[in-house]
Amino acid sequence: MLERQQNEARESRFAVQGQLQSLQALERQWRQAVEEEPQGLPAALGEAAVTAVSATESPVNSAMPGKAGEPIAETLRAASDSAAELGRRIQRLQAKLQELLQSRRQLDKQRHDGEARKQTAQTLFDAHAVKAGETREALIAVRAGWQVKFPELRPDELEELAERLKRQDQLAEELRGRLDKSVEFLDGKRSRIEQLQQELGEAEKETVRLTTERQALEQQTGQQAERLRTWVGDEDASALAAKAQAELHKLRAEAQRAAQLLEEAQARQQAEAKAEAAARQAAESARLACEEAEAEWTQQASAEGFATPDEVTQALVEPEQQQAWAAEVEAHGKQEHQLAARQAELDAELAGRQVTEEEWTALEEELARCKAEDEAALQTMAKAERDHEELQAKHARWSELEAEREKSQQELSLLGKLQSVLRGNAFVEFLAEEQLMHVSRAASERLGQLTRQKYAIEVDSGGGFVIRDNANGGVRRPVTTLSGGETFLTSLSLSLALSTQIQLKGEHPLEFFFLDEGFGTLDQELLDTVITALEKLHLDKLTVGVISHVPELRARLPRRLVVHPAEPNGRGSRVTLETM
Numbered sequence: 001m002l003e004r005q006q007n008e009a010r011e012s013r014f015a016v017q018g019q020l021q022s023l024q025a026l027e028r029q030w031r032q033a034v035e036e037e038p039q040g041l042p043a044a045l046g047e048a049a050v051t052a053v054s055a056t057e058s059p060v061n062s063a064m065p066g067k068a069g070e071p072i073a074e075t076l077r078a079a080s081d082s083a084a085e086l087g088r089r090i091q092r093l094q095a096k097l098q099e100l101l102q103s104r105r106q107l108d109k110q111r112h113d114g115e116a117r118k119q120t121a122q123t124l125f126d127a128h129a130v131k132a133g134e135t136r137e138a139l140i141a142v143r144a145g146w147q148v149k150f151p152e153l154r155p156d157e158l159e160e161l162a163e164r165l166k167r168q169d170q171l172a173e174e175l176r177g178r179l180d181k182s183v184e185f186l187d188g189k190r191s192r193i194e195q196l197q198q199e200l201g202e203a204e205k206e207t208v209r210l211t212t213e214r215q216a217l218e219q220q221t222g223q224q225a226e227r228l229r230t231w232v233g234d235e236d237a238s239a240l241a242a243k244a245q246a247e248l249h250k251l252r253a254e255a256q257r258a259a260q261l262l263e264e265a266q267a268r269q270q271a272e273a274k275a276e277a278a279a280r281q282a283a284e285s286a287r288l289a290c291e292e293a294e295a296e297w298t299q300q301a302s303a304e305g306f307a308t309p310d311e312v313t314q315a316l317v318e319p320e321q322q323q324a325w326a327a328e329v330e331a332h333g334k335q336e337h338q339l340a341a342r343q344a345e346l347d348a349e350l351a352g353r354q355v356t357e358e359e360w361t362a363l364e365e366e367l368a369r370c371k372a373e374d375e376a377a378l379q380t381m382a383k384a385e386r387d388h389e390e391l392q393a394k395h396a397r398w399s400e401l402e403a404e405r406e407k408s409q410q411e412l413s414l415l416g417k418l419q420s421v422l423r424g425n426a427f428v429e430f431l432a433e434e435q436l437m438h439v440s441r442a443a444s445e446r447l448g449q450l451t452r453q454k455y456a457i458e459v460d461s462g463g464g465f466v467i468r469d470n471a472n473g474g475v476r477r478p479v480t481t482l483s484g485g486e487t488f489l490t491s492l493s494l495s496l497a498l499s500t501q502i503q504l505k506g507e508h509p510l511e512f513f514f515l516d517e518g519f520g521t522l523d524q525e526l527l528d529t530v531i532t533a534l535e536k537l538h539l540d541k542l543t544v545g546v547i548s549h550v551p552e553l554r555a556r557l558p559r560r561l562v563v564h565p566a567e568p569n570g571r572g573s574r575v576t577l578e579t580m
Contacts, residue, residue, distance in 0.1 A: 009075075113481075440465065443490075443496070444456045444458070450493065454469070485526050489530065495515070513543070519548050524552070531553060531556050561575055564576065
């Protein structure tokens with residue numbers, strides 16, 4: 001017991017020392033955070049730690065054997081209580097320190113954001129002031145130049161003159177468009193006439209060719225009919241052909257049957273040859289085995305002193321008798337070994353000592369007393385087991401009743417919520433909130449894939465979207481703090497989630513999604529991430545159409561519809577398909 005208490009004390013001392021190290025690390029963090037002496041750390045905490053360490057370091061072996069280590073146990077319990085209290089205080093201080101550090105980081109961030117906004121506003125103000133001065137000077141210079149160049153025109157008449165010129169330009173553009181359409185129509189008609197003339201010439205050539213082929217076929221048909229009449233005479237050619245075909249089929253069937261019979265005969269011949277060779281080999285092996293057995297019998301008989309097999313048969317012992325003798329020998333050997341081992345143990349334990357009659361009587365009484373205590377302990381344990389089983393049965397019944405109560409409470413709560421949401425527009429708002437939660441969860445999963453789990457989308461209490469910054473301890477911040485590329489990724493995730501929800505509600509899946517621009521605000525790494533995500537969407541039975549002018553994105557797409565703008569000579573816009 002003293003050794004066990006000593007081990008427990010050693011473990012408690014190691015635990016308290018670890019807590020002291022944690023406390024010292026916490027104090028260093030506190031000093032770094034507040035840059036002053038840690039007034040918030042209670043002095044009683046250090047005293048409790050020192051008390052726990054001194055208690056665990058007290059020598060266990062100093063206790064008297066007759067006292068059964070009770071003071072040591074009390075000391076160990078006090079040390080354990082002190083260590084537990086110290087651990088709880090350290091946990092509370094760590095939580096408080098984390099809260100303070102979090103608040104300080106937020107305040108530093110807000111201060112930096114405020115300074116950045118102030119500098120940005122000051123810069124914009126200075127730029128606008130410079131621009132306003134330049135605009136004012138330019139306006140004065142333009143007015144002076146206008147009066148010099150056009151003294152007969154007033155500035156208030158410019159709008160009327162500009163409107164008149166605009167109407168004249170519109171009339172000229174309309175006339176130019178009509179002329180362009182007339183020229184295009186005449187060109188089309190002219191090309192159509194040329195095409196029809198060309199098709200007419202091709203048709204005449206085809207008519208002459210077909211007439212020549214028809215005459216050649218008629219001549220060839222007449223020649224074939226004359227040759228057939230020469231061969232068959234007045235008989236029916238089809239009947240003769242059918243008869244010859246039947247004879248041919250019959251001959252082919254007989255040939256196939258003969259070939260099959262030949263193959264079967266050859267197979268039987270090969271099998272018989274194999275069987276004969278196996279029989280010969282088996283006979284030779286049996287002869288050799290017989291000779292070896294006779295030689296071995298002669299050798300063993302001469303060694304054991306037997307002359308004939310009958311003598312061997314008479315000397316045989318029944319297997320049951322052999323097994324009985326072997327079991328008896330084995331049991332005797334085991335018993336002898338056990339007794340020898342027990343005798344050696346007793347000799348080692350006694351070490352030449354002897355036990356008197358009085359000592360033996362006292363030992364028997366002690367044994368009887370221990371048996372009685374053991375019996376009483378068994379009865380107490382049996383009673384405790386019965387009480388335990390009864391408590392388990394009651395606890396099981398209580399668990400069932402508690403489960404029923406919780407189920408009834410949940411149903412009552414759901415009925416109350418249903419009663420409250422069915423009033424006015426609350427039910428519609430509830431469904432809208434649920435749908436918004438589904439969309440936000442799907443969008444958050446997409447955004448996590450695009451940003452390597454850095455950002456997530458959540459819905460605040462007012463029904464608006466906020467960003468959870470997982471890379472900064474899960475801080476929630478408004479979406480206006482995102483950069484251009486991050487805003488595009490967030491919008492893309494919400495669009496994909498909303499598109500998926502809309503397609504699930506339709507009778508037929510659309511399996512198509514158009515994405516218009518926004519890639520110009522992404523850097524190379526984010527662009528690769530977005531393109532990889534779009535390729536994965538393509539594998540998820542969703543075709544994504546991208547409208548973009550970014551060359552890197554164009555090089556990664558397998559199929560591209562390229563729109564060529566209209567040309568100045570009157571040719572309209574064109575669409576071409578490119579594939580990798």
